[in-house]
Amino acid sequence: MTNADFDILIIGGGMVGASLGVALAPLPLRVGLIEAVEFESAAQPSYDDRSVALSYGSKRIFEGLGVWNRLEARGATAIQRIHISDCGHFGFARLDAREAAVAALGYVVENRALGHALKPALAETKNLTVICPASVEDVAFAESATTVTFRRGDKLETLSARLVVAADGGFSPVRNMAGIETRRTDYHQTALVTNVTPELPHRNVAYERFTASGPLAFLPMSENRCAVVWSLSPEKAEALLALDAAPFMAALQEQFGTRLGRLLKVGKRAAYPLALTRVSEHTRPRLVLIGNAAHTVHPVAGQGFNLGLRDVAVLAQVLNEAQRTGRDIGELAVLADYAAWRKRDNLAISTFTDGLVRTFSNDLTPVSFLRNLGLVTVDLFPPAKRALLRLSMGLAGRLPRLARGLPL
Numbered sequence: 001m002t003n004a005d006f007d008i009l010i011i012g013g014g015m016v017g018a019s020l021g022v023a024l025a026p027l028p029l030r031v032g033l034i035e036a037v038e039f040e041s042a043a044q045p046s047y048d049d050r051s052v053a054l055s056y057g058s059k060r061i062f063e064g065l066g067v068w069n070r071l072e073a074r075g076a077t078a079i080q081r082i083h084i085s086d087c088g089h090f091g092f093a094r095l096d097a098r099e100a101a102v103a104a105l106g107y108v109v110e111n112r113a114l115g116h117a118l119k120p121a122l123a124e125t126k127n128l129t130v131i132c133p134a135s136v137e138d139v140a141f142a143e144s145a146t147t148v149t150f151r152r153g154d155k156l157e158t159l160s161a162r163l164v165v166a167a168d169g170g171f172s173p174v175r176n177m178a179g180i181e182t183r184r185t186d187y188h189q190t191a192l193v194t195n196v197t198p199e200l201p202h203r204n205v206a207y208e209r210f211t212a213s214g215p216l217a218f219l220p221m222s223e224n225r226c227a228v229v230w231s232l233s234p235e236k237a238e239a240l241l242a243l244d245a246a247p248f249m250a251a252l253q254e255q256f257g258t259r260l261g262r263l264l265k266v267g268k269r270a271a272y273p274l275a276l277t278r279v280s281e282h283t284r285p286r287l288v289l290i291g292n293a294a295h296t297v298h299p300v301a302g303q304g305f306n307l308g309l310r311d312v313a314v315l316a317q318v319l320n321e322a323q324r325t326g327r328d329i330g331e332l333a334v335l336a337d338y339a340a341w342r343k344r345d346n347l348a349i350s351t352f353t354d355g356l357v358r359t360f361s362n363d364l365t366p367v368s369f370l371r372n373l374g375l376v377t378v379d380l381f382p383p384a385k386r387a388l389l390r391l392s393m394g395l396a397g398r399l400p401r402l403a404r405g406l407p408l
Ligand SMILES: Cc1cc2nc3c(=O)[nH]c(=O)nc-3n(C[C@H](O)[C@H](O)[C@H](O)COP(=O)(O)OP(=O)(O)OC[C@H]3O[C@@H](n4cnc5c(N)ncnc54)[C@H](O)[C@@H]3O)c2cc1C
Pocket: 011, 012, 013, 014, 015, 016, 017, 034, 035, 036, 037, 045, 046, 047, 050, 051, 052, 053, 054, 134, 135, 136, 137, 167, 168, 169, 170, 173, 191, 193, 229, 272, 290, 291, 292, 293, 299, 301, 302, 303, 304, 305, 306, 307, 308
């Protein structure tokens, strides 16, 4: 044992890091969390104007964390059906909650609502100290502890921990300081994000429409709004961002069609460059990467945060088991259990989302024929539909206890 300041120090209190802070509440460990930007700040990069599609499995994890009631109170909206189509082609597939015998396949939650739900949950966590705003500037690894240097106001301070968890996002400064090799593949696409109010009720249907300009998602939200994620070439996205509301809605309507009637109102618009990020190592002695620090995927199937939340549930379980059996939570052998468990899920989701983007942005006739055949197969062939249902519900592969609805 060491006399480190903390057992675990989480760097980054975004959606994934904050969820881990709450998930570690039952463990008899001293946990610290350092976050650069105040949770309610307009500049907060995680709890911003986006919405996130939470899978059924993620809902279970949040139930286990005691956060779900707060998300429900903040307008979490059920996705009861998913409609996938290839604009201008014959194929489409439909997924229905009734086929999976659940009330909803997933839920749409505003990122800001996640911030509002996680912040009080962190405050109620007795073994946790939140240091915010404070930005980590250096990390030094030694055999028994990792030392973190951070700036709070105009002062530099240091803290040590038996285990540092990097949850500091896609450009993870901690990952870079550790010199972990990262492969970033630019999609040369920008996600234009907004919300719209259509004329007709959305009836809790999520639409994923593959258009010639890129995938376009309409996700059901509270107050009959739909969260829009439209992936486009950076030039096209820039041009659309510059438009006034009426011509923007006309351009969006042209791609989406009239299945929800006319688009009546549009919210704030924002843009995000898209890339696939893979890292060579998820763990080092006394360091583990989770969430976007460990992987970024295309938002096409709404999987990135769900993947990160499963990182949280698995890590909390592995650390719980390690401390219960008297093992050192920062040793590589313990962290290797975590990394081995997460490898398959990570690979499956990144391959699935990357494959979708590449297949649906290929205009060659045989490719377009085959992908439409694929959609029809999913729609009509029950085993294919079941496989897609399990994946989109976050129930594929080996699940951690929290995702199975069990306590840690
Ligand atoms: C357009 C779009 C739509 C998406 N839709 C979905 C969806 O529907 N479903 C889904 O599952 N996923 C979705 N995602 C993915 C999801 O947004 C990410 O997976 C998620 O935000 C990752 O959370 P994170 O906490 O790992 O990282 P981040 O959200 O990037 O948070 C990192 C945190 O670390 C802090 N930080 C950074 N550096 C430091 C430092 N040096 N010191 C201290 N703190 C630091 C930051 O301030 C931030 O709060 C979408 C992504 C995009 C771009």
